[in-house]
Amino acid sequence: MEEKPKLKCGIEIHQRLDTNKLFCRCPSILSEGEKPDCQMLRKLRASESEMGELDRAARLEQERQLDFKYDIFKKNCCAMETDEEPPLPIDKEALHLVLGICQQLHMRVVDQIHVMRKIVVDGSNTSGFQRTALVATNGFLETSKGKVGIDSVAIEEESAGILENMADGAKNYRLDRLGIPLIEIATSPDILDGEHCKETAEKIGMILRATGKAARGLGTIRQDVNISIPGGARVEIKGVQDLKLIPQIVDIEVGRQSKLLELLEKRKGNGNRWDQPHVEDLTELFGRTECGMINRGLLSGKRVLGIRLRSHKGALGTEIQPGKRYGTELSDYAKTAGVKGIIHSDEDLSKYKISPEEAQAVMDALNAKESDAFVLVVSEEGMGRMALARVSDRAALKEIPGQTRRVEPDGTTSFMRPLPGRARMYPETDIHSIDINAEILKEALAGAGEGLEAKSDKLRQLLNPEMARRMLKSRNLKLFEKLVAMGVEPMLAAATLEDTLVALRREGVELKKLDSTMEELFKEYLTGSFVKAAIPEIIKKMEKGAGIQEILTENELERITGEELKELIIRNNKDLGLIMRNYRLRVDANEVRELIQTV
């Protein structure tokens, strides 16, 4: 087996905290699926740079007025979220929680915390910046493959959630999420491989959940994986939701960078010639084409534009990720200009019904040699030219570019944007610096929960080793603890949360209000009105919105016990098997066994 190239890999974890919002006193609750109480319309624009200058590109960008529409929910948005009021002092509970976690990660907390404004003008922050503060550096995490350094921990505001890009280029955001506290944990590039990356992410997740103050639910934790190989470039893979996918993502990215390196080597062998991108209008060549896509485009006034890529024959068709060729990579760049995609010469052009003669005419018009490739777009002229310029710029690179990439459900990734430059940050002058001393740290550590080790020990006392291990990793840990505190047998609570719910989910039963449903269910269970075996049936009905009493009576799920059970046993000739077969959901097997002895 060929040896894998040594990779550099680190992760960044963002976890929402279950406290009030960071700089106002709104609750950190979402208004998922609710109608906004009101809306507002804003424009944002980056102002002059630190050096007091504004370059031409930035100026052009500024002239494009971007409108942002914001949905406002009164129960979780105040004048802070609408950027109509200065921030209040930082939420102490959130800060102390972060200070506690930093200490669990063996970090060095700074002596004075300064809140910064990180410029973000995509509309996701109404102010045009995200408030963020560096809290600690120089920590580490023990893993099965040695220590992984924790470079930094920051506390920051969550952004507003985007609803949609509107047709006119405006964006619509919701303000319920804006301002919820986030802890950002960034590891050093000490991670050795994909499995190790997964382990690191899992362990950090467990530490966060062990505090009991990590928010739960979809999107409350986000992992970004940073990867590079020697000779490659740093690529930030955003939005990794499923930790199980991490080893695959890492392997695919290592493969992608290796393949790109091979392509670069090959091009070097071909002399690596390059020329200024020259976009040709090739519309005339397709006057009688049978290509449906081109014909439809021409009818709506679009043009066929093309560009030559020197020494690229064969490169575009090379697979660099499972099922994705280098051509797809270039297509991702073209799409950032707004086009739907590209057609290139390494593709089977007959599938577009582009004839060999037409292909040859394109080659001739572009003055392309045998070793060259071409790329076509069918588009409105300005957009098409921009798309091809981006393709050409990408193809001209003599090294692998640093990128931000989006992860797809199959573990492959797509280009999103170039790596951002160093964030533009300046002090948040509306918030005083915060002095941290030993006393605060001690208090914070005590408040951040018992820690992962202690939590693990406790779970092992309550559950079998296998379930204890699973529960520690589970997002339902907090709910489990709550149920146990109510008096539910630990194994039953754990099995319901980890097995029953998973099995039901496979059947398509997804609980919208997990916490309240489970609490209601077990509260009733503890009164003895139904048996364990009926739990899955009852959950199914509860998911449809029925009340628990109603479910029990209408579906005959009430427990049969005492005198009634005795009669049942007599009627069934004390046949345990028969009784359990017919009344499994209504009787407790132990009670039946006991009563069989007595009646």
Next chain:
Amino acid sequence: MKLKRVKLHKKGVSYEGFVLPSSTDKTIVLKLESGYNIGISREGTKVEEMGEIEVLPPTKEISQERGEIAILSMGGTVCSRVEYKTGAVFPSTNPADLMRNLPELEKICTFHTKSLFAMLSEDMAPAHWSIAAEAVKKEIDDGIEGIVMLHGTDTMHYSSAAFSYMLRDTPVPIVFVGAQRSPDRPSTDARLNILNAAYLAKGPIAEVGICMHATTNDDYCYFHRGTRARKMHTSRRDAFKSIDSKPLAIADYLKGRIEPLMEHRKRGEGELKFDNRMNENVALIYAHPGLKPKLIDSLAEYDGIVFAGTGLGHLSTDPFKVPHVQSILPEIKALCASGIPVVMASQCLYGRVNLNVYTAGRLLQEAGVIGSGADWTPEAAYTKLCWVLGHEKDPKKVAEEMMNPIAGEIINRSEVD
């Protein structure tokens, strides 16, 4: 300004960055390579010096040809600049700094800029109004088409009211404009406000007024009459409201419209009546329960006093001789008798002063208090008294002039909404 580059060593950890000004000697504030600032206590820290850099390049002068409108700066958030490394905010003395961030301005008009003051508006005094009005008069004399005044929002409505008296019947628009969010922020309201102010300055409404956001949205602005505008919120974009009046107009440069909402003087209709003499020795006093006679006594050193009275325009006169009441009627009487004009406005802000309804009002009127029937804001009354006393000493004539509406500060009909 120069910043030192250092490496700090503390308990086996090192931090590298630029040293920023710190509020205390105990802590070194460092700007790290990542852009974050952190504070490290000096105790037990070894400092390794590594050179220095210059942070704030000198502001560039932009060549200033005479334009169609003049943008004059009196300071405030709207002209503030931030030094991004240190985060220090300071008033810019060069309005050209701001204009660089507003490329659209060139599409609205040609302009030249001039800095009159770089100050916070709460520091402003009547002397500043006089100096600024002089500068405006000079521009009008030189044939300018309109004026934009950049101003801090806290006292902008005082300045706009004062200008309304000093530059009566202006033939061109004089538009005050400010910002509730500083221009360093991507969400600043300065941009929309200034662009609409410039649009108004070139437009047809020849009035002194204030141009600020109409609502929380970044879409259009209101042009409020100088004597009727008031800052009614500490932080919102739409903090300015017209009191007891509609705004003069909607200004929406994006849609190319100025929509009048009120009767107004049109460009070129008026002939400037200029008088920028201001009496600086006038007080504006907010009445409250428990106001002490000794405070009123101390007002004798002023040339004029405006009260923001309670309700219809009241002060404690104790007509029913209730225990524990300290009437200030004798002191008010004494002030009036000594020839000091005492003017009444209402802290209700909305509604008219009427000193005929209650005994207290009648007693105050008998004592010589002026203002019954005026629906002015306390600020419009105060600035008017400063202005009247700038050219008139005779108490009787002062009283007459105060009650004679000249710039929309008194409207004789209270319109129904």
